[in-house]
Amino acid sequence: MGIVEGLTEFLPISSTGHLILAGSLLGFTDAKSKVFDIAIQSGAILAVILVYRQRLADTLSGLGSDARARRFALNVLVAFIPAVLLGLAFGKAIKAHLFTPLVVASSFIVGAFVILWAERREHVVRVDSVDAMTPLDALKVGLAQCFALVPGTSRSGATIIGGMLFGLSRKAATEFSFFLSIPTLIGAGLYSLWKDRALLSADDLPLFAVGLLFSFLAAWLCVRWLLRYIATHTFVPFAWYRIAFGIVVLATAYSGLVTWAD
Numbered sequence: 329m330g331i332v333e334g335l336t337e338f339l340p341i342s343s344t345g346h347l348i349l350a351g352s353l354l355g356f357t358d359a360k361s362k363v364f365d366i367a368i369q370s371g372a373i374l375a376v377i378l379v380y381r382q383r384l385a386d387t388l389s390g391l392g393s394d395a396r397a398r399r400f401a402l403n404v405l406v407a408f409i410p411a412v413l414l415g416l417a418f419g420k421a422i423k424a425h426l427f428t429p430l431v432v433a434s435s436f437i438v439g440a441f442v443i444l445w446a447e448r449r450e451h452v453v454r455v456d457s458v459d460a461m462t463p464l465d466a467l468k469v470g471l472a473q474c475f476a477l478v479p480g481t482s483r484s485g486a487t488i489i490g491g492m493l494f495g496l497s498r499k500a501a502t503e504f505s506f507f508l509s510i511p512t513l514i515g516a517g518l519y520s521l522w523k524d525r526a527l528l529s530a531d532d533l534p535l536f537a538v539g540l541l542f543s544f545l546a547a548w549l550c551v552r553w554l555l556r557y558i559a560t561h562t563f564v565p566f567a568w569y570r571i572a573f574g575i576v577v578l579a580t581a582y583s584g585l586v587t588w589a590d
């Protein structure tokens with residue numbers, strides 16, 4: 329599960345969707361599994377922090393004196409707020425009704441067509457780096473991230489494709505998606521652990537430690553690869569992967585070949 333999270337968190341293919349499907353196949357679908365799925369995202373975030381450690385250190389040290397650092401931090405905060413508000417308002421209902429393999433498979437396919445449509449449009453670049461973003465640009469990306477509350481949509485896919493549609497370069501949209509993931513996923517993980525702390529005990533530490541470790545290792549490799557990939561490639565292959573995977577899940581579910589547990 330940690331490897332699945334790490335490999336899929338920053339690709340536009342939905343880590344939550346893949347974790348739901350993997351958990352269904354493994355029979356890991358109880359209440360504790362939902363806490364686990366959210367908690368191990370923090371391992372993937374540690375990989376982003378490691379890759380961008382210098383940029384993050386410069387931002388923190390420059391908040392008091394560097395206008396660029398303050399603008400960058402403000403943009404991340406502005407983009408972070410919409411998903412927090414909607415998540416707190418509707419998160420419980422979403423988990424209760426939408427965290428199912430069939431919803432995930434359908435979202436895979438719908439999201440794939442959005443990616444294909446976005447990649448076919450003429451991409452007019454207005455913002456070529458994260459430092460050139462305005463708070464309004466950040467708010468637009470933050471609103472796009474809200475679509476990822478539906479499992480299978482993909483948080484990274486929503487923010488990257490949304491950013492590109494709003495005029496960000498592919499590199500700027502991808503990097504801002506990485507930075508936005510830090511408060512979003514760490515916040516979600518801490519909130520879930522606190523809210524559902526009654527489900528957990530000291531015996532769960534090895535389970536969570538292994539998930540976090542392998543999530544970190546897989547994500548570190550994935551982030552480094554993705555930064556090289558976007559320099560010369562589009563996200564079209566990921567769209568076709570989403571369609572193929574979604575069709576396989578729907579076909580096996582309706583044929584009875586695989587029993588996908590909610």
